[in-house]
Amino acid sequence: MTEPMFWMSVAGVVLAYAGYPAYLVLRRSLDPWPVVPRAWTPPVDVLLVVHNAGDALEAKVANLQRLDYPAQRLTVHVVCDGCTDATAAVARRLASGRVRATVFAERRGKSACIGDLLPTLTGDVVLFVDVRQTLAPHALRALTAALADPSVGAASGELVIRDPTGFAAGVDAYWRYEKAIRRLESATGSMVGATGALYAARRQLIGPVPPGLILDDMWIPLSVADAGYRIVAVDDAIAVDHAPPDPAAEERRKRRTLSGNYQLLHRLPRLALPGAHPLSLRLWGHKWSRLLVPWLLATALASSALLAAAGSRLYLTLFLLQAGAYALAILGRRSAWLAGRFPPARVAAAFLSLNASAALALGDYLRNPRAHLWQTTRYQESGR
Structure with a gap:
């Protein structure tokens, strides 16, 4: 044998x-099975859950506010998950008509925060982002254009690693292989998840999000697919990150x-x-x-x-x-x-x-x- x-x-x-x-x-x-995009600018709720990221939060909110998207249709929700640094104070200072801060004293994890906030949202689309990455100005328009295709329920952006060298270049090579598979899945039906740094979904298709999840960026898209809709890749929606240290x-x-x-x-x-x-x-x-x-x-x-x-x-x-x-x-x-x-x-x-x-x-x-x-x-x- x-x-x-x-x-x-x-x-x-x-x-x-x-x-x-x-x-x-x-x-x-x-x-x-190509995606048929068209211009669409529905009301969007941006969901940004953070933990001890006070030094990066202001820059991230500014990046979101610079997106090429009608300001009156974009609401940014900053959710502090049991932060012990200055993050909550920064979030409250940034709060305005289009930036809302929610502070949870107890740290429970990202999915618990998402699950609590989702029922309070009213936009047609929810944009999920992380605090570390920088979004290209047209990223949200590219995602909503894909979501205008009636077969599409969730759309994932593309994560680009900046200046990878050494071991990080090997990681970047694997990530490029991974993105090629995601594009192939998208072109033939549906991906099996999304890029957690940048993806959007139709709010009404998102099922309950339980606390304790590690991969909310798979749980949420898979719930959309369970409802009979596609998860697709959008190459023009770019989030830029640094190479791992x-x-x-x-x-x-x-x-x-x-x-x-x-x-x-x-x-x-x-x-x-x-x-x-x-x-x-x-x-x-x-x-x-x-x-x-x-x-x-x-x-x-x-x-x-x-x-x-x-x-x-x-x-x-x-x-x-x-x-x-x-x-x-x-x-x-x-x-x-x-x-x-x-x-x-x-x-x-x-x-x-x-x-x-x-x-x-x-x-x-x-x-x-x-x-x-x-x-x-x-x-x-x-x-x-």
């Missing part, structure tokens, strides 16, 4: 990272995100059952299969080692190739110089980091049910 285990493991990894995109490319060529910071963020996938499966098992949710098969192609990849990689390494020890030159070669790839990834992870000058090293480092994070995320979720209480992340001069 050792030899079949090796090849099945390799096949599983290839299917997870290449098979699903290949299927989407074929689907796009045979049965495309170091590998450890990016890995902490990624582990938290991946633990959110386990939480979704725990809370909504039907997301893994074909036909039980409109996007369950796409979730397997895009999300759930990747949770299996770390274990498939470990199985491939162990089985090839056993076969090599039994005297197989072929599997000795395959084992050494894997070991070399892991060594290159570790060197790329630890050496900014190598990652900056040798693209295979930084891509390998990002791939290893992603899958190590996926393996550790399950334990993170089981050990820490309060992972939804995010920590403020500082990327250069910005914060969340």
Whole structure:
């Protein structure tokens, strides 16, 4: 059984990272489903939940107020989630007719704040943003134009990483791969989530948002899809972010995100059952299969080692190739110089980091049910 285990493991990894995109490319060529945008400027409520981001809040509100959108149709809701710095004071100072501050003394997490605020909103569209990123002036108009298509219920913007170098360049390469998949999903029907830094949804399609969620930017779009509407990508709606300051910071963020996938499966098992949710098969192609990849990689390494020890030159070669790839990834992870000058090293480092994070995320979720209480992340001069 050792030899079949090796090849099945390799096949599983290839299917997870290449098979699903290949299927989407074929689907796009045979049965495309383009978005038909048109100019639409409905009343929009912007929902910005912050925790200890007083140093970034004023700049973010100013960025939102500079959006190319009718001011009288845009209301910004700043929600303070148990802040212990000056964030609440800044929010109250910024409050005006079109900027409203809500301060919760107890820290409960982002989804609890969203769930409390949603019933109070009146706009046709809700725009969800984070405090760290800077939005392009036309971003909101691009999102509402996509939402004017009657088949579309949620529209996601595009996150652009500014000046990635070293390990961050490898992360950026993976992010570009991820965005390509999202565009393919959008062009053939629906994505399975949205970019948390910038997405919009029709308010009346958003289902209840419970407290304690890690990935509200998947829960909310999936509720829209459950109502029979599409989640689409809008390339012209851009949010700009800084590159992660170091590998450890990016890995902490990624582990938290991946633990959110386990939480979704725990809370909504039907997301893994074909036909039980409109996007369950796409979730397997895009999300759930990747949770299996770390274990498939470990199985491939162990089985090839056993076969090599039994005297197989072929599997000795395959084992050494894997070991070399892991060594290159570790060197790329630890050496900014190598990652900056040798693209295979930084891509390998990002791939290893992603899958190590996926393996550790399950334990993170089981050990820490309060992972939804995010920590403020500082990327250069910005914060969340």
